[in-house]
Amino acid sequence: MDVRLDALGVDIGSRSVEVVGLAGGEVVVSLKAPTAFDPAGQCARLLEGLAAGRTTATGYGRDLFVRTFGAEARLGVVATVTEIQAYARGAAHLFPEAHSVLDIGGQDTKAVVLAPKGRVLRFEMNDRCAAGTGKFLEFMATALQVPLTEFGAFALRGRRGLKVNSMCTVFAESEAVSLMGAGERPEDIALALHLAMVERLSGMLRRNACAAPLVFAGGVARNPCAVALVSEWLGTPAVVPADPDAVGALGAALCALQAAEMRA
Amino acid sequence: MSETTYHEMWEKLNLDLPAHDALLAVLGKFYGDIYMSQQGRLKGMEYLDFVLSEVHGLRIKELQEAKAAGRKVVGAFCVFVPEELTLAANCVQVGLCAGAEAGTELAETLVPRNTCALIKSFIGFKLARICPYIESCDLIVGETTCDGKKKAYEAFSEIAPVYVMEVPQCKSDADRALWRSEIVKYKARIEELTGEAITADKLGQAIRLVNAKRRALNRLAALRAADPAPISGRDALLINQVSFYDDPVRFTTSVNALCDQMEERIAAREGVAAKGTPRLLLSGCPMAVPNWKLPFVVEGSGAVIVGEESCIGTRNTRDLVDETAETLDDMLEALTDRYLKIDCACFTPNAERQDNIIALARDLKADGVIHYALQFCQPYTHEAFKVEKALTRDGLPMLAIETDYGMQDVGQLKTRVEAFVEMLKA
Numbered sequence: 001m002d003v004r005l006d007a008l009g010v011d012i013g014s015r016s017v018e019v020v021g022l023a024g025g026e027v028v029v030s031l032k033a034p035t036a037f038d039p040a041g042q043c044a045r046l047l048e049g050l051a052a053g054r055t056t057a058t059g060y061g062r063d064l065f066v067r068t069f070g071a072e073a074r075l076g077v078v079a080t081v082t083e084i085q086a087y088a089r090g091a092a093h094l095f096p097e098a099h100s101v102l103d104i105g106g107q108d109t110k111a112v113v114l115a116p117k118g119r120v121l122r123f124e125m126n127d128r129c130a131a132g133t134g135k136f137l138e139f140m141a142t143a144l145q146v147p148l149t150e151f152g153a154f155a156l157r158g159r160r161g162l163k164v165n166s167m168c169t170v171f172a173e174s175e176a177v178s179l180m181g182a183g184e185r186p187e188d189i190a191l192a193l194h195l196a197m198v199e200r201l202s203g204m205l206r207r208n209a210c211a212a213p214l215v216f217a218g219g220v221a222r223n224p225c226a227v228a229l230v231s232e233w234l235g236t237p238a239v240v241p242a243d244p245d246a247v248g249a250l251g252a253a254l255c256a257l258q259a260a261e262m263r264a
Numbered sequence: 265m266s267e268t269t270y271h272e273m274w275e276k277l278n279l280d281l282p283a284h285d286a287l288l289a290v291l292g293k294f295y296g297d298i299y300m301s302q303q304g305r306l307k308g309m310e311y312l313d314f315v316l317s318e319v320h321g322l323r324i325k326e327l328q329e330a331k332a333a334g335r336k337v338v339g340a341f342c343v344f345v346p347e348e349l350t351l352a353a354n355c356v357q358v359g360l361c362a363g364a365e366a367g368t369e370l371a372e373t374l375v376p377r378n379t380c381a382l383i384k385s386f387i388g389f390k391l392a393r394i395c396p397y398i399e400s401c402d403l404i405v406g407e408t409t410c411d412g413k414k415k416a417y418e419a420f421s422e423i424a425p426v427y428v429m430e431v432p433q434c435k436s437d438a439d440r441a442l443w444r445s446e447i448v449k450y451k452a453r454i455e456e457l458t459g460e461a462i463t464a465d466k467l468g469q470a471i472r473l474v475n476a477k478r479r480a481l482n483r484l485a486a487l488r489a490a491d492p493a494p495i496s497g498r499d500a501l502l503i504n505q506v507s508f509y510d511d512p513v514r515f516t517t518s519v520n521a522l523c524d525q526m527e528e529r530i531a532a533r534e535g536v537a538a539k540g541t542p543r544l545l546l547s548g549c550p551m552a553v554p555n556w557k558l559p560f561v562v563e564g565s566g567a568v569i570v571g572e573e574s575c576i577g578t579r580n581t582r583d584l585v586d587e588t589a590e591t592l593d594d595m596l597e598a599l600t601d602r603y604l605k606i607d608c609a610c611f612t613p614n615a616e617r618q619d620n621i622i623a624l625a626r627d628l629k630a631d632g633v634i635h636y637a638l639q640f641c642q643p644y645t646h647e648a649f650k651v652e653k654a655l656t657r658d659g660l661p662m663l664a665i666e667t668d669y670g671m672q673d674v675g676q677l678k679t680r681v682e683a684f685v686e687m688l689k690a
Contacts, residue, residue, distance in 0.1 A: 060675060084683035108676075119690045125680055127666070 002051035002074055005029065007260060009253025010047070011086065011246075012039050012061025015106030015134065015219060018249035019046045022257055030246055035061070040068040052076050056256035058086035058248050060108075081255045083248055084110055084123045090251030091215040092118030094241050100210035102201065102230065102238070103247070104220035106134045111204045118254075124208050131167040132200040134220045140193045143173050144186050151190065152223035158191030167200045191225065198229040205233070212236045217247040270321050273328060277399040284394045287366065288320060291554055298560045302496055304536050306529070308522035309499055315506050319553070323509060324396045330356050331400070336457050339401035341386060342409055343580045343606060344431050346447060346599050351470040351512070352462045353454045358397050359508025360386060360404070363552030365669040367392030374419040375412075380638040381668040382552065383416045390423055397509065398424065403457055405450070407431050409610040410643055427453055433612055435604055444600045451596070464592040471585045471595065477512050480519040481581040487526045488570045489628050492535025493543065494526040497569020498559045504576045505553045537568040542688045545625045547573035547651065548636040549644050555669060558636055558677065565682045566689075570628040573621050574636075579606060582620070609643030617647065618654040625660055631688045632661040634681070639668045661688060 005021040005028065014035060021029030031046045039061045051074040057065035062080040070078045081089075083103070091101040092114055101112040108125060109132050115121040130136050141151040162184055166172045172193065179189045205214075212234050220226050221244035231237045241247055274284060295316060315323070327337050336355045340347075341362065350357040365381065367388025374387055389395035398404070406417035406428040417428050429446050432439035451462055481504065487494055503522070507515055529535065544567050546558070551574065562569055572578065583605040586598040607617035625633055633655055637644040648664045655662045663684040667673055 060679070082679050082683040082686060084679070085686045108679075115690075120683065120687045122661075123683060123687070125676070125683075 002049055003029070005050060005052040006054075007253045007256035008047070008050060008052040008055040008075065009086070009249040009251065009256060010043060010055065010057045010059075010065060011083070011248035011252060012043065012057065012059040012065055013083075013105050013219075013248070014060060014108075016245060017042045017046060017059075017061075018246045019043075019050075020246055020249040020253045021050060021052065022253045027250065027253075030243065030249075032245060040064060043069065047075070050074075052256070054079070054256040054260040056081055056086075056252040056259070058083050058252040077259070079256070079259065081252055083108065084112055084120060084125070086248040086251035086255065087217055088112050088114055088120045088123075088251065089118040089254045090247035090249075091217060091241075093250065093254055094247070095213060095215050095239055098213050098215045098239065100205075100208075100213075101215045101217060102205065102210065103218040104132070104134055104201070104216075104226070105218040106138075109133050109201065109204070111201075111208050111210050113208055113210055118251075122208055124204050126204070130169045132197050132204075134218070136167075136169050136172070136197055137193075137220065137223065137226075139169050139173055140176060140190070143176050144180075144190055146186070146190065149222075152194070152225040152227075154187060155190035155194045155225040156228065158185070158187035158189070160188075160191065160195075162188050162192040164189075164192045164196040167196055172196065194223075194225045194229055198226065198233060201230065202233050213239050215239045215241065215247075217241060217244045219245050270325070273325060274320075274396060277324075277396050278393060279396060279399065280393040283392055284320070284396075287364075287394050291319075291364075292317075294554055294556070298498060298556045299502070302498065302536070304534075305499065306495060306522060306525050308518065308525050311518045311522075312499070312502055312506055315510055316502065316553075319509075320396050324400065326511070327356060327358070327397075327400045331402075336402040337400050338454070338457075339397060339404040341382075341404075341413070342407045343575045344407045344409065344429065344603055344608075345405045346450065346603060348467060348470040348474050348585065348599060349447070349451050349454055349462060351473060352467040353458045353460050354466075355402075355454065355458060358401070359552075360389075360395070360397055360401075361505070361509075361553040362386035362389065363505075363555035363669070364389075366394060375416050378640050379412050379416065380640045381670075382550070382638060382641075383412050385552075385669065387416060387420060390420070401425065403427055403453075405429060409608055410641070412640070412642075431608075431610065433610065435611060440600065440604060443604055444596070447596055447599055447603070462592070464590065464595060467592060467595045468587075468589075471589075471598070472587055473512055475584045475587060477507060477516045477519075478581040478584055480516045480523065481507060482578075483523045484519055484526070485571060485578060485581065486627070487523060487530065490530040490535070491543070491629060492533070492539045492541070493537055493568045493570055494529045494535050495522075496536045497544075497546070497563055497572070498556060500569070501551060501556065501559055501572060501576065502553075504572065504580070505551070507580075508576070542567040542631050542685050543570045543629060544568070544685075545571045545573060545621070545628060545630040545633045546577070546636055547621050547633050548648070549638045549641055550575035550577075551636070552576060557669070557671065557674065558634070558665065558667065561674060561677050562634065562681050565678060565685050567681070567685045570630055571624055573624055573633075575608070578620075578624060579608070609647045614647070618651055621651060622655065622658050622660065625655075630660070632663065632684065634684070635662055635664045637664070637666050639666050
């Protein structure tokens with residue numbers, strides 16, 4: 001017997017898939033799995049035993065989701081929204097006072113300025129390369145042989161002074177390797193890499209006039225050094241949701257719910 | 265006309281036949297995916313489908329026949345090259361396309377890697393020997409509209425018959441005098457090429473001929489103000505692209521016939537997308553054949569394109585040459601004035617471009633503007649900033665896109681464009 005929900009949101013990102021289910025206006029289901037090499041298969045596993053009046057997919061795999069699950073009656077009407085819309089809706093729902101959203105995922109970074117009711121006033125996404133994304137940190141953690149989940153705390157122990165100039169993931173890695181060769185402490189190098197990334201992000205935030213309260217979402221919001229440096233730039237703490245990876249799926253579910261209500 | 269005959273022709277033009285066959289195969293598939301998949305196309309587009317299917321066939325054959333009859337073929341890459349003078353000297357002018365990724369590695373032996381895709385493309389096409397237009401040209405007219413092109417023509421002149429016109433960077437009296445002298449010099453060069461003197465009579469005819477072409481394209485552009493949109497942005501772009509290499513008289517007749525159909529469709533309140541579909545204006549760098557990537561992405565994201573503020577679009581057609589001049593000298597004055605009205609980003613400060621974009625967006629009832637710049641194109645990537653400011657002041661949302669001819673970023677472009685369309689709908 002399927003668990004019956006009002007709406008489902010599915011966020012298929014480059015690194016992870018999240019599912020959020022809403023019933024009676026509450027989040028009653030929140031699931032997560034790595035995207036791996038089979039995003040559709042991962043979605044199928046997460047959605048096992050779930051049913052909804054309407055399902056909205058977001059993330060780079062959103063069109064794949066519609067192709068795979070568009071005809072599954074138990075998921076109701078299947079539609080898509082972009083990550084930008086999904087993160088805006090999710091963040092505004094969690095923090096109605098929010099002015100803007102910074103989402104750093106596995107391969108995308110986006111800055112969104114919110115209009116009332118979670119609408120998007122303007123946005124910017126990173127260019128096609130990995131600079132300033134979760135991928136950048138993942139590469140650098142590997143280069144410094146620190147587990148990704150500990151990389152932020154590791155960097156917070158660093159002292160300021162070193163500078164990494166390149167934001168290209170490949171060049172920054174060779175810079176980091178040169179610094180290691182020059183005998184610099186890995187913690188200091190890690191901090192310099194985080195500073196380089198946040199400097200790049202700050203350009204995006206400044207161009208779009210993103211201001212506090214700023215919701216910091218996406219997987220990189222779990223990195224305490226990234227959060228500390230973004231907060232430092234803002235001059236006030238960034239707002240980090242309890243489950244920063246699930247904001248997109250929540251937003252997609254809210255979009256599904258709204259569409260269902262508009263139909264009713 | 266059999267393929268074999270074309271093969272002989274292509275061989276005579278010294279094309280690399282296997283590479284050229286491969287190019288045509290890719291082009292055909294690309295066209296099928298992007299164009300033939302559209303719903304509710306105008307019947308008049310069959311002409312454009314035919315022209316494009318014969319882009320390296322019948323039209324090249326016509327060029328060879330013209331050459332055999334003693335006419336010269338002049339190639340150009342830019343809307344600054346005065347087609348009126350070329351036609352007045354009884355030459356054929358063709359716009360060289362440079363809209364596909366080809367021969368990039370070869371091109372990078374002549375120009376730096378951080379050169380825009382358009383420049384790399386024309387050099388790549390030449391070095392890879394896959395463009396029958398370039399190989400048919402008796403003269404290729406370049407211009408100094410950006411540093412990339414200016415320096416690229418130096419390298420290009422080693423491998424092709426290049427003549428360069430100096431386009432000024434400002435629009436003062438001194439700049440006008442420079443441009444006037446460049447027009448006179450081009451006239452002399454084209455007379456030298458053909459051995460034929462350009463008379464007032466011939467130039468007057470050519471001015472009217474090219475104006476007629478521009479009027480037909482302006483008529484088409486204005487009809488796109490209707491909601492529902494009577495023609496897709498992809499089809500309208502194709503028409504503008506074809507305007508650069510098709511026979512001008514035949515082309516003008518076909519476009520006017522197409523406009524008649526559009527008027528019928530508008531009267532019947534029919535279109536290619538539902539009434540109320542978000543309407544977008546494209547603005548920025550030219551999209552040369554077969555660069556259909558962004559229009560395809562936009563029209564696959566729930567929006568319809570209603571105009572192109574571009575050299576392959578209104579920048580090429582908006583202004584007409586004064587037809588009242590009677591003497592040769594006055595005609596050259598009229599040409600000078602008309603061409604200096606072009607609001608290319610190569611000018612400074614070029615404030616008129618912002619005004620023109622806003623006016624066009626209002627006329628076409630656009631809901632937003634997508635600013636398109638080729639990566640490494642300094643003039644247009646710079647202007648994206650001030651255009652966005654001006655549009656924002658005017659309450660028009662703008663999305664800035666920077667891309668090239670590669671297909672690797674289609675997914676990311678789609679996300680940006682869809683998010684922009686969602687924003688306009690909310």
